[in-house]
Amino acid sequence: MSEPIENWLTDMDGVLVHENQALPGAAEFVERLTQSGRPYLVLTNNSIFTARDLAARLRASGIDVPEERLWTSALATAAFVSQQLPGGSAYVIGEAGLTTALHEAGYVLTETDPDYVILGETRTYSFSSITKAIRLIQGGARFIATNPDSTGPSSEGPLPATGAVAALITKATGREPYFVGKPNPVMIRAALNRIDAHSESTAMIGDRMDTDVLAGMEAGLRTYLVLTGSTKAEDVERYPYRPSEVRDSIADLIELI
Incomplete structure (x- = not known):
């Protein structure tokens, strides 16, 4: 018999919100977690925004998540490189979410002989920043990317994202990046450490089989796939691994808290 779920990790887009609108049960789920005192984190591969920005975005949709309960691929990347090489330097292509996380981790951002290209x-x-990254990697900088997502959503349709640009740099340099974000279980393990949780008593909720469920499974968590985002019920059979359970939405998980 499996242990009761004491800790929760959940994806954000496709689970809690869709295009800045709260999904059914999301606000109630978070409120129940807060009232119960259960440790939890909201995880996202989005590295553009700071945790404070994302907390404000969620609040505007009616979901009250404090910024310390948000764990982004930018924060996970900053934590990873600061553990690997404390007080290092990096050339960064990204937004405030990433640069702020790296600054707070004690990193120097530079174009001159950096330890990492991130x-x-x-x-x-x-084009100029990508060219600079290529030349620095060819010069010996280690190559890190926040997440492998090849496209991101916009109101006009899909946009090229980190994984697509990483592939371009890899083609030019012959160097593969180390991706820190989901499905890398490193991001999940860091999240567990952040809330002092054990994998045996923690569950991961996500809307994607290839990132959320895979990362949770590889980190030894129970996994719940919800059908309010990218993966549809008929898609599940195509994967060589399965979530612990499939639910229609996060509303169906409130009873487990």
């Missing part, structure tokens, strides 16, 4: 998400990828 690629995050931005809506303004420039």
